[in-house]
Amino acid sequence: MSTDSRPPAADAELQRALDAVGDPVRRSILRQLAAADPWTIACGQFDLPVGKSTxxxxxxxxxxxxxxxxxxxxxxxxNRLLRDEFDRRFPGLLDLVLDQ
Known part of the structure; x- marks a missing residue:
């Protein structure tokens, strides 16, 4: 008899969100997008210390x-930050990340 070791979908979704906001480069992307109007920053315009593939x-x-x-x-x-949509799923999480 086998047991399913995968987390429930809601837990997996939360883990993916935490992994995404836990990286300093991604937090920088989020901060830059939060400070800009939607659809005004192209991928090549971000000031980040990483290569294109990264x-x-x-x-x-x-x-x-x-x-x-x-x-x-x-x-x-x-790019456009999906702030409202993300806040509905994880209230307050993005604010915590952006305030750091």
Whole structure:
């Protein structure tokens, strides 16, 4: 008889969110987006000390956690913080992260 060792979906979703906001590079992305109007910062405009492939990984983590939405405009990928949506799922978590 086998047992399922996966956490419940809600726990997995919370863990993904915590992992996303726990990284200093991703927190910097979130802070920069929170200070800007939606859809005004392209991926290449962030002031971050990481390479392009690493930055792509960080953006993907934020999208998968439900913190970030991206859309292509010409040859640029624009970003929008999904603050309201994230706050409905995890009230207060994003505020804690942005205040650090």
């Amino acid at each position: 930055l792509t990984h960080h953006f993907r983590s934020l999208v998968e956690a439900g913190l970030l939405e991206q859309r292509d405009e010409g040859n640029r990928r624009m």
